[in-house]
Amino acid sequence: MTILSSFFNRASNAIHAYPSCSKLLVLCTISSGGLVAYSESQAEPGSGIPSEKKKKVLVLGTGWAGTSFLKDIDVSHYDVQVISPRNYFAFTPLLPSVTCGTVEARSIVEPVRKIIKKRDGEVQFCEAECVKIDAAGKRVYCQSNIENNLVGNKEFSLEYDYLVIAVGAQVNTFNTPGVQENCHFLKEIEDAQKIRGTVIDCFEKAVLPGLSEEERKTNLHFVIVGGGPTGVEFAAELHDYIHEDLVNLYPKAKDLVKITMIQSGDHILNTFDERISSFAENKFRRDGIEILTGRRVVNVSEKEVAMNIKSTGESCSIPHGIVLWSTGVGTRPVIKDFMEQIGQKNRRVLATDEWLKVKGCDNVYALGDCASIDQRKIMEDIATIFEAADKDKSGTLSVKEFQDVLDDIIIRYPQVELYLKSMHMSDVTDLFKDPRGTDATEVDIEGFKSALSHVDSQMKSLPATAQVAAQQGAYLSRCFNRMEQCEQNPEGPRRFRSSGRHQFRPFCYKHFGQFAPLGGEQTAAELPGDWVSMGHSTQWLWYSVYASKQVSWRTRVLVVSDWLRRSVFGRDSSRI
């Protein structure tokens, strides 16, 4: 054992010493802002500020955003404390695989304490849930979720200088009656484990003596509400599990089992490219997965899912054995309460500025699924921008004058660049071309307004994905680490409304594409540059990317060996 262990250490050291080696390990990876295992800390080693002078940074949550922030925060400058009801980071994109045992739950989690132990200073972790944020008092109130009869107080409170909220979102039931009681969700590890057990329950119950054919069919009817990536991936996993493994062990069930997907829109995967959407629909149809589109679920009872057909207004219902509800995310109660405190009562989701700072609140940052960036509209600042750009105060803007402020505008209002791209304009001066295509050399305030009038339509809130959260965490830790430096030398864009520059550049999301595994060793992917890739080769790309993105060598080895194990022995169907 010792020999093996030391061999492994040597191998692992070699990989650290020659970082390019690790790239050889995977066929091809799309580099992204996600967590790369053992990534070198971007934090410059600090000057070692004595502990009593260090500012207290309190991080709520250990999901993608929180963990990514923790990976890079410079502990020589900050006292960092983390609060989360889960003492681990979970690689959530593999949750659908856990529901069917393609990958084991343990293979995609890494204890937070292991992650923070790698940081050279000390980061404190407490397994507790934040139940109240007191922004005025700079304090959070926490509660331990441990239900055993252990001694000691369950509640405590902590002070902070900076608060980083990364608690994630909860399931959105849209207040549909019966959903909370009768549906499964797929947000946490426990959800996936529960689904795995229930799928087996459905099969075991369906083959018991004394049930009617109808009852057997009902128990083996798997209903998925929501045709987004999670629902689709679950449907695909479930189909593979049933047809590759379960029907061999439950031969009676073979002709009784059915999967149905209910989608309110006209197509599944409607955030993806159309080609992917129709590829998925065709594959599912071939696999016998029924897709009911244009239907809104209005009630889920113990035995039935009731829905309205949007086009005709008719109602109908289907019996079910198990329902997975995966329709979107909602705001957690603690965040709702916090929003009321800071005057964001009427918003749907916690708003931050472009630097991830919570609006209406000092020293509080929010990132990941629990918050949304409230991107400033260029039209709100149009007059000030014009004034600032018009150096000679001529009342008109020359192309030269505009180009002088352009870089700052593009950084401050990234929608400008998106708009240019969407209109296939190569140069910003194209904005000022008149309808006949002739260049304008000067533009007045009205012309300026009309040229930029459609720019803000390009603003989109970021999707609630791991990729966004991880990039935000990395971005925010970098800001924290450069706080002092950038106070002296701000690196952000020019302030049009006042003098000087912003301290930091705003957060800018880079989209590296997304995958939609469709089962049968086939995956569809949207890749950077609007590429679309589908089929078996894309599945291998998926394997490579997901293996390379694992948070530690342990989880990487486990996930890969789970894939191998599945391909050799199949998936386990023990009800544990």
Place this chain on the structure above:
Amino acid sequence: MTILSSFFNRASNAIHAYPSCSKLLVLCTISSGGLVAYSESQAEPGSGIPSEKKKKVLVLGTGWAGTSFLKDIDVSHYDVQVISPRNYFAFTPLLPSVTCGTVEARSIVEPVRKIIKKRDGEVQFCEAECVKIDAAGKRVYCQSNIENNLVGNKEFSLEYDYLVIAVGAQVNTFNTPGVQENCHFLKEIEDAQKIRGTVIDCFEKAVLPGLSEEERKTNLHFVIVGGGPTGVEFAAELHDYIHEDLVNLYPKAKDLVKITMIQSGDHILNTFDERISSFAENKFRRDGIEILTGRRVVNVSEKEVAMNIKSTGESCSIPHGIVLWSTGVGTRPVIKDFMEQIGQKNRRVLATDEWLKVKGCDNVYALGDCASIDQRKIMEDIATIFEAADKDKSGTLSVKEFQDVLDDIIIRYPQVELYLKSMHMSDVTDLFKDPRGTDATEVDIEGFKSALSHVDSQMKSLPATAQVAAQQGAYLSRCFNRMEQCEQNPEGPRRFRSSGRHQFRPFCYKHFGQFAPLGGEQTAAELPGDWVSMGHSTQWLWYSVYASKQVSWRTRVLVVSDWLRRSVFGRDSSRI
């Protein structure tokens, strides 16, 4: 993947073709009656009796006994149906390893349906619990344990021609107050998973802010009641887990954690050789595991374990974070109810004869932990034996006459052989030597009685171990498979009370030794021939035996890779 899979199949076939290969896989294995993966069925291929003529064999339970019976039963002669509340077989000797994540729960379970699928005929399985046995009506009543809102009846009943009861035992609390509510047990997979989570809870709770030193210590006090093999192995695993993994992640907890073992006897492992017992005690003492011997636990509350010191009669109590109760096995309610029906009301445990047939009941067999063989005393039959042996009716038995019946006596009353061994007698005629050591040539009934008078003291009930259960399962399936054959040509010993021979030889347990893993890669073992082995090399023997005894190649690969994973990455401490 296909290549890999077919390679694997080829390798596996090769091992089947050359059985000796499989022996190369392990350093050294103690061959036992346990389950050997893919063992060739001992059942001679039957004549293919039409299904309507086949007798229905109903098996209750899928533990060691039940599974071992199922592996070999000839399905061409019997309609076999299995009922168990668990749809998997669990390799229970590794349960203590599961409590600390040395081995994952999934690695030691194999779905029953996979095991029965390997049999050439059809064996039916239902996931349900037997709630009542109606011996008179030859029917059992079952209930599904599935708690989901699935449709269809939960209850059903099944008829049988032969019933094989192998439901195992439950924990014995000896009616100690508070045990059921406040203690953990270690009989099922779920128990082990629950313990694993609670250990982490104890650590997470202990390092929360605002607890007193005393409270932290209480939460980190792990108490084990019972110093048998399970308790000892758990203590050892827990100690390793804490000191190899957890204290690195919870540095604050290092000096607060404590393990205490409470044993009612004077020594732990008191069913083992004395050398092992004291080796274990010394090792535990060095490891800082406190052993409190000679104490009887009288109450377990939410916070404290109260006990009496046997020698002085004093009472004392200790606070605890978690208590494991592992003191022995008790009878399940369904078996108690069955015992009342068949006139075994006053017995502690279901009694069978030496052929595993339940006493007072036709066509019902019981094996494993739920039953106990009621070995016939030789003194009860002494007169009949004498009469049968005394062929010339002389009123005395010559050595020759005695030797003629000896083989049958030894088979029918195995205690005779044990007695000879314990008295270091090489020959049975030694029994008749008079105190001066001179041989007697003739012996009368009184001399015969006095010579055998101490023989029955050697009768011991078999321990509640996997080894016994597995051997009983294999024995019973062999009897079933040879039922017809042995009706014509009985293979059992001579019937002394009536004429003819018994149909089968009685069940005879072969003890292949036992292990007691003590942590720190050290194990103690009692090996056949009263050998005792202790230390690191025995740990490797343990690894080999436990790997070779796995029920399938899947679990074997998983268990071995779990061991490797642990030695490279340590044990996971995520609270899932």
